[in-house]
Amino acid sequence: MNYTDFKTPTRLDEARALLKELGDAAVPVAGSTLHVFLRDETPRIAVDITRLGLDGIRREEGNFEIGATTRVAELLEFRDDGWVLDRVADAFVSQTVRNAATVGGSIVRTFPWSDFPVALLVLNASMIITGDSDRVVDADTYFASQPFHHFQPGDLLTAIRVPPLVAGEGFGYHKERRTGSDFSRLTLAARLDVREGRVGGLRIAAGSGVPLPTRLTAVEKALVGARPGPKKFAEAAEAGLEEVRWRGSAGLSDDYIRHLASVRIVDVLTQAYEEAKGERS
Amino acid sequence: MKSITFTLNGRERSFDIEPDERFLDLLRRSGLTGTKCGCDNGMCGSCTVIVDGRAVNSCILFAFQVAGRIVETIEGIGDFDRPHPLQTAMADAGAVQCGYCTPGMVMAAKALLDQKPDAGEEDFRRHLDGNLCRCTGYVKIRDALLSCSAGARAES
Ligand SMILES: Cc1cc2nc3c(=O)[nH]c(=O)nc-3n(C[C@H](O)[C@H](O)[C@H](O)COP(=O)(O)OP(=O)(O)OC[C@H]3O[C@@H](n4cnc5c(N)ncnc54)[C@H](O)[C@@H]3O)c2cc1C
Ligand code: FES
Ligand code: FES
Numbered sequence: 001m002n003y004t005d006f007k008t009p010t011r012l013d014e015a016r017a018l019l020k021e022l023g024d025a026a027v028p029v030a031g032s033t034l035h036v037f038l039r040d041e042t043p044r045i046a047v048d049i050t051r052l053g054l055d056g057i058r059r060e061e062g063n064f065e066i067g068a069t070t071r072v073a074e075l076l077e078f079r080d081d082g083w084v085l086d087r088v089a090d091a092f093v094s095q096t097v098r099n100a101a102t103v104g105g106s107i108v109r110t111f112p113w114s115d116f117p118v119a120l121l122v123l124n125a126s127m128i129i130t131g132d133s134d135r136v137v138d139a140d141t142y143f144a145s146q147p148f149h150h151f152q153p154g155d156l157l158t159a160i161r162v163p164p165l166v167a168g169e170g171f172g173y174h175k176e177r178r179t180g181s182d183f184s185r186l187t188l189a190a191r192l193d194v195r196e197g198r199v200g201g202l203r204i205a206a207g208s209g210v211p212l213p214t215r216l217t218a219v220e221k222a223l224v225g226a227r228p229g230p231k232k233f234a235e236a237a238e239a240g241l242e243e244v245r246w247r248g249s250a251g252l253s254d255d256y257i258r259h260l261a262s263v264r265i266v267d268v269l270t271q272a273y274e275e276a277k278g279e280r281s
Numbered sequence: 282m283k284s285i286t287f288t289l290n291g292r293e294r295s296f297d298i299e300p301d302e303r304f305l306d307l308l309r310r311s312g313l314t315g316t317k318c319g320c321d322n323g324m325c326g327s328c329t330v331i332v333d334g335r336a337v338n339s340c341i342l343f344a345f346q347v348a349g350r351i352v353e354t355i356e357g358i359g360d361f362d363r364p365h366p367l368q369t370a371m372a373d374a375g376a377v378q379c380g381y382c383t384p385g386m387v388m389a390a391k392a393l394l395d396q397k398p399d400a401g402e403e404d405f406r407r408h409l410d411g412n413l414c415r416c417t418g419y420v421k422i423r424d425a426l427l428s429c430s431a432g433a434r435a436e437s
Contacts, residue, residue, distance in 0.1 A: 001301060001343075002301055003300040003301040003343065003345075004300055004301075005283070005300050006283070006300045006343070006345040008345070008348055008349070029343070029346075032341065032342065032343055032346060033323060033341055035341070036322050036323050036341055045300075046300065046343065046345065048345065048346060050346070051349075071335070073335065090407075093323075093411065094326070094410045094411025094412075095336065095389070095407060095408045095409070095410055095411055096323070096326055096329055096336050096337055096338045096389065096411040096412070097323055097338065097411060099335040099336055099337050100323075100335075100337045100338065100341070100342065180410050181324070181410060181411060
């Protein structure tokens with residue numbers, strides 16, 4: 001990054017005014033870890049947004065409201081009924097990066113291997129963007145393309161709203177990697193609820209083996225209303241394989257990732273189902 | 282050049298920095314060369330320092346980000362004459378070979394123990410998962426660091 005100056009505002013309105021006035025000449029900086037992957041030599045003024053009080057996790061009208069500059073490590077440490085993002089934070093690189101990177105920074109400009117978009121899609125989260133007026137963008141819309149397209153100069157992601165899991169619901173998450181801090185080669189997440197022995201609702205999404213994080217709606221359709229179980233999960237996974245074009249990386253072929261997806265879809269469905277039945281180990 | 286002020290190893294200090302200067306470079310050009318540069322990419326942990334109580338990679342942090350913060354580096358926690366217990370434990374356990382990863386390991390472990398004095402093996406594994414060692418094979422490092430936990434001391 002070619003920063004020519006830096007600003008350290010302490011109020012949201014001050015930061016927004018600066019970003020708006022400076023336009024493309026400025027850029028919000030949270031954990032600043034993105035520069036490892038994005039070598040942008042355009043001269044810019046860095047506006048540090050970590051001193052605006054946009055951090056912390058709280059319960060608001062039943063939902064979790066996560067401040068955009070909350071460090072990923074705090075998501076790992078946080079505990080409350082219905083909170084599952086600690087499982088996603090745990091898979092996020094390393095503790096030193098979890099201590100620096102913010103959850104907001106990790107979903108404004110995403111990579112195929114980014115962890116949070118996949119989980120936030122299945123959790124049906126909403127992103128709160130503060131601009132001249134506040135906008136609440138649902139996860140399907142927010143992640144349909146590179147999220148930074150939703151932002152104008154002066155707009156900031158200020159919070160992420162996540163509905164908690166309730167009784168009868170379960171969450172599954174899998175990140176395929178070769179070492180603990182490796183990038184994901186395939187990410188899958190599922191949220192499922194069981195009503196009277198049948199799948200009541202299901203959201204399942206994939207990342208990394210696909211260009212952008214994406215819902216696997218064919219798997220969802222195949223399972224909603226069905227009696228859950230290994231055979232049914234395997235059938236649904238087959239349906240999901242046809243829905244997207246699976247993509248290999250780092251020496252893993254497209255076919256291998258496709259095969260892996262058939263196995264791991266069943267795994268995340270099983271994890272979510274077991275938790276929904278109250279059997280999470 | 283622009284000036285920033287922060288608390289470095291217990292003392293308030295001011296430095297003139299370039300806006301795009303990395304914090305690791307600022308430390309090393311200021312004579313604090315205990316913090317090492319292994320990968321320069323956030324992937325090895327040899328540059329670990331503690332900022333506001335959390336262990337971070339100083340190679341991917343910009344210097345301006347520490348303005349007003351509390352920073353600890355390996356120089357601040359002990360020296361040859363008065364080593365920190367973690368440094369003594371690393372030496373006693375034979376957990377240091379080339380020593381390049383050692384300052385980062387010690388700082389990551391210190392941040393954990395400051396937060397959780399009775400940290401167990403799982404905690405160390407999670408909190409040091411970004412600290413790589415290419416010499417020792419980790420077993421002696423694990424033994425050394427665990428011996429400094431209040432939990433381990435209570436057991437022995
Ligand atoms: C070695 C390494 C490995 C990694 N591996 C993974 C991994 O496996 N999985 C994973 O998910 N992530 C991983 N990451 C982290 C990820 O790629 C991003 O670097 C990180 O999440 C960005 O967060 P940040 O707070 O540092 O954001 P920054 O780098 O500060 O910002 C990122 C972008 O978002 C913008 N921005 C930030 N916050 C806001 C806001 N509130 N409103 C508007 N715009 C904003 C910035 O202008 C910038 O364009 C890794 C990072 C490193 C360094
Ligand atoms: S030098 Fe900073 S993580 Fe390797
Ligand atoms: S002792 Fe050489 S890298 Fe760890």
